[in-house]
Amino acid sequence: xxxxxATDADVPGWIAGLGLDGIVDLHVHFLPKxxxxxxxxxxxxxxxxxxxxxxxxxxxxxxxxxETLRALGVKVFAPLVYPHKPxxxxxxxxxxxxxxEQVPEAVPTxxxxxxxxxxxxxxxxxRAGARCFKAHVxxxxxxxxxxxxxxxxxxxxxxxxxxxxxxxxxxxxGDFTGLEVFEEVLRRHPRLTAVLAHAAMPQFTTAxxxxxxxxxxxxxxxMVGVPFAEAMSPLPPDWTARLAEVADxxxxxxxxxxxxxxxxxxxxxxxxxxxxxxxxxxxLRAVLHDTPAKLLSV
Numbered sequence: 224x225x226x227x228x229a230t231d232a233d234v235p236g237w238i239a240g241l242g243l244d245g246i247v248d249l250h251v252h253f254l255p256k257x258x259x260x261x262x263x264x265x266x267x268x269x270x271x272x273x274x275x276x277x278x279x280x281x282x283x284x285x286x287x288x289x290e291t292l293r294a295l296g297v298k299v300f301a302p303l304v305y306p307h308k309p310x311x312x313x314x315x316x317x318x319x320x321x322x323x324e325q326v327p328e329a330v331p332t333x334x335x336x337x338x339x340x341x342x343x344x345x346x347x348x349x350r351a352g353a354r355c356f357k358a359h360v361x362x363x364x365x366x367x368x369x370x371x372x373x374x375x376x377x378x379x380x381x382x383x384x385x386x387x388x389x390x391x392x393x394x395x396x397g398d399f400t401g402l403e404v405f406e407e408v409l410r411r412h413p414r415l416t417a418v419l420a421h422a423a424m425p426q427f428t429t430a431x432x433x434x435x436x437x438x439x440x441x442x443x444x445x446m447v448g449v450p451f452a453e454a455m456s457p458l459p460p461d462w463t464a465r466l467a468e469v470a471d472x473x474x475x476x477x478x479x480x481x482x483x484x485x486x487x488x489x490x491x492x493x494x495x496x497x498x499x500x501x502x503x504x505x506x507l508r509a510v511l512h513d514t515p516a517k518l519l520s521v
Contacts, residue, residue, distance in 0.1 A: 225240065226491065228490055231486055245296045247299040247521065248301070248476065248477055248479065249515040251302060251479040252304075252478065252479070256303050281479055281480030288480050289326055299307040300479075307362050309336055313344045333345065345375045346378055354520055355384065364399070367405055386415070390419070391424050402426050403428045413439075414439060416439045418440075420449060421452075425455075428459055431468070450483060462496070474510060
């Protein structure tokens with residue numbers, strides 16, 4: 224097995240060597256400039272928040288970031304947006320839908336927050352063609368079990384549209400983080416297509432247990448297994464064995480551009496898992512293309 228691309232410049236050739244004409248990234252971020260500036264300012268103070276520096280590797284203008292993804296061979300991506308307070312979600316969804324109209328590789332996405340009108344806003348976004356939603360329990364500091372969100376989860380379940388949900392305790396525990404909290408949502412909506420962002424780190428083992436109970440729950444690879452994250456949330460020793468049990472429910476996510484290392488670094492980690500004979504190149508093709516493409520209906 225190839226160890227993966229050494230640098231970003233090696234990514235397109237490595238992808239082609241797998242027999243793929245490009246990759247599908249389910250977890251990247253594009254946001255209105257005013258919001259992104261605040262996100263980057265937060266990461267500038269990462270030592271205060273996380274105890275370690277977090278330099279943004281792709282801190283460039285929006286147009287340049289789009290071109291970077293194209294040069295890497297990312298043929299489809301989900302530009303995820305998320306609110307941190309009431310009154311933002313509908314605006315962010317409108318922005319994301321417009322962004323997707325302007326960028327061919329971007330699929331239409333949306334978000335929501337537990338507030339009056341959340342259900343109608345999500346239904347409107349679905350009618351407008353949204354194919355993926357983001358829920359950030361940690362940043363939003365809200366309870367996913369809130370009754371205002373019950374019809375939202377129901378609509379997404381019925382539509383079969385995936386929601387990428389950051390509900391694990393990493394990198395910081397929140398009042399409503401934890402898979403035991405989100406499982407209460409799944410009990411009410413067992414057909415929900417949920418993608419556990421960051422593989423719900425550090426609750427990796429619990430994530431696999433949840434997947435065994437709910438066949439429409441997936442994992443994304445965002446920041447998982449890279450040296451930066453391993454220092455904080457190391458993978459369990461049986462990681463690849465457990466991956467082999469759910470190999471068709473793992474999707475590429477990277478957190479581009481808000482990562483403190485190169486895009487190639489994430490692909491190296493995934494290639495390392497594929498070195499396990501139970502996974503191999505079929506796993507790579509599924510993670511990097513087939514499974515996220517299916518979820519995003521592309």
